[in-house]
Amino acid sequence: xxxxxxxxxxxxxxxNNKVGSKQGNLDTALLFLDWLHKTGQSAxxxxxIHETQLVSGRKDKHVPSPYKGYGIGLDSKYLSANMxxxxxxxxxxxxxxxxxxxxxxxxTLFCALRDYFGTDDWTKxxxxxxxxxxxxxxxxxxxxxxxxxxxxxxxxxxxxxxRELRKKAGKYNIQLxxxxxxxxxxxxxxxxxxxxNFQIDKDYKMKSVSGLPNGPRAHFGRQVWGHPLYKWKAKGxxxxxxxxxxxxxxxxxxxxxxxxxxxxxxGSMSIKDPKKDKIKKGPGKSMLKKIIIYSNKIGLKLFxxxxxxxxxxxxxxxxxxxxxxxxxxxxxxxxxxxxxxKRYADVNNYPVNTFAQTTTHDTSxxxxxxxILSTKEKKILSKNCNVKFSNNNKILTKRLRTAVINSPARTxxxxxxxxxxxxxxxxxxxxxxxxxxxxxxxxxxxxIEELPAYK
Numbered sequence: 001x002x003x004x005x006x007x008x009x010x011x012x013x014x015x016n017n018k019v020g021s022k023q024g025n026l027d028t029a030l031l032f033l034d035w036l037h038k039t040g041q042s043a044x045x046x047x048x049i050h051e052t053q054l055v056s057g058r059k060d061k062h063v064p065s066p067y068k069g070y071g072i073g074l075d076s077k078y079l080s081a082n083m084x085x086x087x088x089x090x091x092x093x094x095x096x097x098x099x100x101x102x103x104x105x106x107x108t109l110f111c112a113l114r115d116y117f118g119t120d121d122w123t124k125x126x127x128x129x130x131x132x133x134x135x136x137x138x139x140x141x142x143x144x145x146x147x148x149x150x151x152x153x154x155x156x157x158x159x160x161x162x163r164e165l166r167k168k169a170g171k172y173n174i175q176l177x178x179x180x181x182x183x184x185x186x187x188x189x190x191x192x193x194x195x196x197n198f199q200i201d202k203d204y205k206m207k208s209v210s211g212l213p214n215g216p217r218a219h220f221g222r223q224v225w226g227h228p229l230y231k232w233k234a235k236g237x238x239x240x241x242x243x244x245x246x247x248x249x250x251x252x253x254x255x256x257x258x259x260x261x262x263x264x265x266x267g268s269m270s271i272k273d274p275k276k277d278k279i280k281k282g283p284g285k286s287m288l289k290k291i292i293i294y295s296n297k298i299g300l301k302l303f304x305x306x307x308x309x310x311x312x313x314x315x316x317x318x319x320x321x322x323x324x325x326x327x328x329x330x331x332x333x334x335x336x337x338x339x340x341x342k343r344y345a346d347v348n349n350y351p352v353n354t355f356a357q358t359t360t361h362d363t364s365x366x367x368x369x370x371x372i373l374s375t376k377e378k379k380i381l382s383k384n385c386n387v388k389f390s391n392n393n394k395i396l397t398k399r400l401r402t403a404v405i406n407s408p409a410r411t412x413x414x415x416x417x418x419x420x421x422x423x424x425x426x427x428x429x430x431x432x433x434x435x436x437x438x439x440x441x442x443x444x445x446x447x448i449e450e451l452p453a454y455k
Contacts, residue, residue: 005040006045006412011024011047013426014029014031015028015448024443027080035448042173048067048181049078050066051069051076053068063437065437067183068227069188070185071190074155087153093156108151109144109189112144119187120187120188121187177255180257183227184228185226194239196231196236198231199230212267225269241291249298256355260305260318261306263283265310266280279310284313289321292321303324303326303355307326327354328363329347329357329385329400330363332381352408352410356404356412357413357415359417366418367423370396385400417442420444
């Protein structure tokens with residue numbers, strides 16, 4: 001099987017000189033495929049591309065984190081002016097509505113209700129609509145019919161644009177790699193629809209939310225992500241995952257299972273008292289097996305984020321189904337613990353069935369990483385990666401990048417910053433703010449047409 005080498009970069013980070021804004025969209029995405037093709041690459045890994053929840057108290061501003069997305073549908077910010085002019089025929093629109101009926105009606109009604117009430121926090125809507133009562137849903141569907149149709153048209157246009165992207169990627173033999181976030185925020189049409197499958201009280205309050213407790217192995221300290229936790233024993237949880245898998249399979253060739261260890265153990269973060277934070281047991285292999293088997297059934301290829309601790313059960317089931325895990329060079333030497341981890345450092349022995357990366361959206365870039373290591377630490381890293389040491393960090397970055405590319409791993413994904421020797425990172429976990437967040441604001445430093453022609 002031919003080796004896959006690709007790039008990870010958010011669509012929002014792309015821009016070119018013909019577009020005045022640095023907000024990437026489906027038109028700039030088409031241009032990015034040209035660069036990938038020109039450089040002989042065969043994959044593009046994206047972050048989640050759903051619309052994100054509104055900033056609390058604001059009806060016109062969305063949070064920047066793609067992991068606070070609605071979990072379904074495409075974000076309107078990716079709709080280019082060109083694609084926004086596309087008008088479907090009656091047959092095209094009818095076909096779209098029919099094929100997307102599993103989620104589209106609920107999604108577009110949610111967006112219309114969000115506009116009507118001035119918030120996507122559905123727990124603050126009128127009591128009758130909060131409960132997702134079918135009779136009440138019909139009433140609001142009739143009342144907001146015009147607004148709903150506008151959102152149907154918008155999703156058709158976005159779907160049309162993404163199908164054009166997939167068509168061009170297919171022509172170039174480039175695989176599109178998606179990211180299925182483990183959690184969904186409270187302010188989501190899916191949580192509104194499937195609210196009985198989440199740990200939400202009768203008064204719509206959450207006592208605990210997603211995150212990671214502090215501890216000796218917590219690299220970034222205590223993290224509170226804020227999503228509602230699943231009621232894993234509820235009947236409809238798997239139906240929710242099936243819905244998302246079905247939708248994702250229409251967009252991507254492969255998808256990453258984000259935070260896959262959450263199926264086995266997850267953080268339950270107390271809203272009022274950090275001392276009550278807990279690590280709880282997840283549904284385990286029974287749920288993950290269902291997801292893997294169903295994904296195989298619909299032709300969706302998976303790989304899983306399996307970094308961190310408490311991973312034996314996860315890795316055992318991935319191995320039994322031949323689902324790739326990941327190897328990340330950034331985790332080879334832990335500068336805080338002054339400890340080398342052979343699993344990531346031994347580049348020459350990465351498994352064939354794995355996704356190898358230099359760094360990720362959650363870590364520093366490779367050059368940024370080397371900039372914080374001492375000479376002694378860089379020599380340890382170089383030796384264990386079987387790479388010739390250099391005191392010049394840019395040269396060493398290139399050598400380490402090449403080592404990952406030449407590893408036995410069948411799939412290698414290089415973040416755009418590590419191609420460009422950039423130190424600007426996408427996200428620092430545990431530092432997100434509700435207002436003025438500097439995470440998720442990354443844009444490539446040069447326009448697409450000036451990206452270097454690697455081969």
